[in-house]
Amino acid sequence: MELSGSEIxxxxxxxEGVEFIFGYPGGAVLHIYDALHQQDDVKHILVRxxxxxxxxxxxxxxxxxxxxxxxxxxxxxxxxxITGIATAYMDSIPMVVISxxxxxxxxxSDAFQEVDAIGCTRPCVKHNFLVKDINKLAxxxxxxxxxxxTGRPGPVLVDLPKDITAPQIKVPYKYPKxxxxxxxxxxxxxxxxxxxxxxEVLLSAKRPIIYSGGGxxxxxxxxxxxxVTHKLGFPITETLMGLGGFPGTDKQNLGMLGxxxxxxxxxxxxxxxxxxxxxxxxxxxxxxxxxxxxxxATIIHIDIDPASISxxxxxxxxxxxxxxxxxxxxxxxxxxxxxxKSRSSALESWWKKIESWRKQDCLAYDKTSKHIxxxxxxxxxxxxxxxDAYITSDVxxxxxxxxxxxxxxxxxxxxNSGGLGTMGFGLPAAMGVKLAFPNSDVAxxxxxxxxxxxxxxxxxxxxxxxxxxxxxxNNRYLGMVRQWQEFFYEKRYSHSYMDALPDFVKxxxxxxxxxxxxxxxxDLQSAMEEAFSLKDRLVFLDVITDQTENVYPMIHAGAAHNxxxxxxxxxxxxxxxxxxxxxx
Amino acid sequence: MRHIISLLVENESGxxxxxxxxxxxxxxxxxxxxxxxxxxxxxxxxxxxxIGSDRIIEQITKQLNKLIDVxxxxxxxxxxxxxxxxxxxxxxxxxxxxxxxxxxxxxIFRARIIDVTDSTFCVELTGSGGKLDAYIKTxxxxxxxxxxxxxxxxxxxxVKALTL
Ligand SMILES: Cc1ncc(C[n+]2csc(CCOP(=O)(O)OP(=O)(O)O)c2C)c(N)n1
Ligand SMILES: [Mg+2]
Numbered sequence: 001m002e003l004s005g006s007e008i009x010x011x012x013x014x015x016e017g018v019e020f021i022f023g024y025p026g027g028a029v030l031h032i033y034d035a036l037h038q039q040d041d042v043k044h045i046l047v048r049x050x051x052x053x054x055x056x057x058x059x060x061x062x063x064x065x066x067x068x069x070x071x072x073x074x075x076x077x078x079x080x081x082i083t084g085i086a087t088a089y090m091d092s093i094p095m096v097v098i099s100x101x102x103x104x105x106x107x108x109s110d111a112f113q114e115v116d117a118i119g120c121t122r123p124c125v126k127h128n129f130l131v132k133d134i135n136k137l138a139x140x141x142x143x144x145x146x147x148x149x150t151g152r153p154g155p156v157l158v159d160l161p162k163d164i165t166a167p168q169i170k171v172p173y174k175y176p177k178x179x180x181x182x183x184x185x186x187x188x189x190x191x192x193x194x195x196x197x198x199x200e201v202l203l204s205a206k207r208p209i210i211y212s213g214g215g216x217x218x219x220x221x222x223x224x225x226x227x228v229t230h231k232l233g234f235p236i237t238e239t240l241m242g243l244g245g246f247p248g249t250d251k252q253n254l255g256m257l258g259x260x261x262x263x264x265x266x267x268x269x270x271x272x273x274x275x276x277x278x279x280x281x282x283x284x285x286x287x288x289x290x291x292x293x294x295x296x297a298t299i300i301h302i303d304i305d306p307a308s309i310s311x312x313x314x315x316x317x318x319x320x321x322x323x324x325x326x327x328x329x330x331x332x333x334x335x336x337x338x339x340x341k342s343r344s345s346a347l348e349s350w351w352k353k354i355e356s357w358r359k360q361d362c363l364a365y366d367k368t369s370k371h372i373x374x375x376x377x378x379x380x381x382x383x384x385x386x387x388d389a390y391i392t393s394d395v396x397x398x399x400x401x402x403x404x405x406x407x408x409x410x411x412x413x414x415x416n417s418g419g420l421g422t423m424g425f426g427l428p429a430a431m432g433v434k435l436a437f438p439n440s441d442v443a444x445x446x447x448x449x450x451x452x453x454x455x456x457x458x459x460x461x462x463x464x465x466x467x468x469x470x471x472x473x474n475n476r477y478l479g480m481v482r483q484w485q486e487f488f489y490e491k492r493y494s495h496s497y498m499d500a501l502p503d504f505v506k507x508x509x510x511x512x513x514x515x516x517x518x519x520x521x522x523d524l525q526s527a528m529e530e531a532f533s534l535k536d537r538l539v540f541l542d543v544i545t546d547q548t549e550n551v552y553p554m555i556h557a558g559a560a561h562n563x564x565x566x567x568x569x570x571x572x573x574x575x576x577x578x579x580x581x582x583x584x
Numbered sequence: 585m586r587h588i589i590s591l592l593v594e595n596e597s598g599x600x601x602x603x604x605x606x607x608x609x610x611x612x613x614x615x616x617x618x619x620x621x622x623x624x625x626x627x628x629x630x631x632x633x634x635i636g637s638d639r640i641i642e643q644i645t646k647q648l649n650k651l652i653d654v655x656x657x658x659x660x661x662x663x664x665x666x667x668x669x670x671x672x673x674x675x676x677x678x679x680x681x682x683x684x685x686x687x688x689x690x691x692i693f694r695a696r697i698i699d700v701t702d703s704t705f706c707v708e709l710t711g712s713g714g715k716l717d718a719y720i721k722t723x724x725x726x727x728x729x730x731x732x733x734x735x736x737x738x739x740x741x742x743v744k745a746l747t748l
Contacts, residue, residue, distance in 0.1 A: 127652040183655040307646035
């Protein structure tokens with residue numbers, strides 16, 4: 001089969017099983033758009049900004065586990081895509097971005113819409129390729145998908161000069177089924193001796209905790225994690241990226257840890273004698289002050305990326321390998337062991353201590369307020385969706401409330417920008433999710449600040465009939481910024497007030513959607529129900545929330561896990577707590 | 585500690601910038617970096633001299649290994665190895681006594697004079713970084729016109745080799 005470069009690209013995407021490609025046309029990719037026009041196997045979704053294309057591809061990838069694909073033009077198209085590429089990079093999301101480039105002969109001449117896309121994206125891609133020879137196009141695309149999806153996943157950019165895609169030049173095409181790259185062999189199996197050693201240490205632990213991260217989700221290892229955790233009977237805490245890796249409603253789950261983690265999770269981290277880190281990378285929002293991190297613990301760490309091990313925190317038992325294979329190996333070893341039926345007395349008293357922390361109810365908030373509390377919005381969202389929706393979020397207080405109050409029982413349901421913390425991620429990411437799962441509830445929890453960063457995608461949602469529910473926690477503040485200013489800058493609220501906000505209800509309507517505003521706590525439940533009852537409409541729920549609410553608990557940057565700023569409600573209970581932090 | 589890391593990398597246009605970019609993005613030191621193609625034209629060999637604590641060096645080697653273009657890596661400092669650097673020095677050499685003094689010094693260091701004019705010598709010298717430093721020290725500051733140093737290259741002693 002003789003095909004042009006554009007036809008090769010489109011045919012390859014089809015052969016690779018790509019359903020959707022999120023993109024925006026321009027001069028350098030016009031040949032490709034012409035080829036896209038002549039088929040309908042690969043569905044192109046026209047976004048309204050290239051940042052939206054990369055976030056949508058990213059959301060699709062996070063929800064499905066399949067690589068997301070974006071197509072952008074050269075120059076401004078490529079630079080607009082970078083925020084989305086960096087977002088995917090920080091969270092290890094498999095994604096392939098095709099960028100147009102000026103014709104090969106003009107590269108380096110400051111041609112119209114020329115930008116060095118390879119150079120610009122180099123620090124935020126897993127790898128990138130400039131295609132210089134049409135005969136290598138198919139192989140390069142295959143390599144791009146292979147690199148993006150294997151090992152520790154990540155975004156890969158393929159830069160395609162316009163002459164490579166010209167309709168006049170045709171070469172034979174065959175789908176490359178296999179790739180071989182001598183310089184890239186992602187490790188998969190953990191070292192058997194290390195795995196055995198880890199199990200021994202786990203079984204002799206007195207105050208253990210499992211700390212699981214995004215690697216469990218990315219590596220499709222939740223089933224194995226559930227088995228190991230249940231078998232061991234240990235408490236488990238999840239990172240922001242790991243939520244849903246273990247059922248959120250399970251008694252063994254202490255909730256999220258870290259800066260805005262639960263009291264019980266952070267206290268247990270501080271006191272544990274064995275820390276079992278599974279696909280987590282000891283990010284600074286988790287560790288706080290590294291010198292005070294888990295001061296008594298032997299640390300076991302499973303990660304697919306050797307560079308993640310002992311990067312910020314030294315691992316005593318490092319295991320480099322796929323989380324899924326290592327955990328199933330552990331399941332096997334544990335099954336062969338003759339474990340006592342009931343918990344050891346040490347574990348029993350550890351749980352007792354944990355329960356006393358848990359009883360303090362660190363997430364309690366004022367339920368008598370005449371303002372709508374953001375926490376109650378998430379609780380209502382949880383009830384109305386039966387806890388089974390795909391929730392995307394933006395970045396700020398609303399993101400933390402969603403993470404704390406929506407109990408994710410399944411992986412890939414919680415979709416947020418954890419590593420880069422990209423405001424503007426939520427809405428386009430929700431588009432990718434809704435396209436993948438049209439029959440599931442998809443909600444974007446956002447704030448009036450974040451939503452305005454990619455609001456233009458409301459137009460895309462209309463064009464492709466994407467009935468997402470946008471839950472706008474409208475506190476008229478860049479709330480998370482305001483919170484830091486309240487705590488650390490003596491309430492000098494420098495540029496964190498959102499003045500001159502649009503009327504979001506009218507805005508939604510002008511985009512052709514339904515807008516509903518809620519101001520009274522009494523109306524919240526019915527408004528939420530109404531939003532989800534309108535099955536085939538995008539509903540923008542503008543919830544006017546309490547402006548002064550803060551996210552608690554909070555570990556101040558650089559503090560230890562056992563020194564948390566706690567909520568006023570939590571403080572009230574402290575009267576009944578002894579100096580060890582246990583309820584009397 | 586000072587480490588000499590040798591790499592075999594894909595002979596691709598972007599490879600050098602990925603490696604240099606890694607060092608600048610993560611704030612690692614580069615004392616010197618040399619690169620040239622090998623007997624296999626698809627591979628380049630790079631020698632990087634860097635300084636850092638054990639933890640940093642471990643990160644550097646892991647991060648380098650993670651780069652798709654890096655095919656193989658060896659930290660020379662972990663075993664016995666030979667290190668050499670090459671240097672050219674252009675020296676002001678006017679008057680008989682000065683010229684013979686430079687010649688004598690160069691003999692002691694086994695340096696070779698590779699270019700001569702009425703007023704200058706150009707000297708070539710190979711050795712460890714320390715030896716090159718010592719040679720420069722023997723010259724009077726005002727006499728040195730230009731110095732070109734190659735940066736270090738390293739190779740392991742014995743049968744062990746960094747090959748595919
Ligand atoms: C693109 C981008 N710019 C700036 C920030 C810094 N930032 C983090 S949270 C936040 C406030 C977000 O405000 P809003 O979306 O209203 O959410 P809220 O905290 O009020 O819930 C800002 C500005 C960011 N994360 N991303
Ligand atoms: Mg806000």
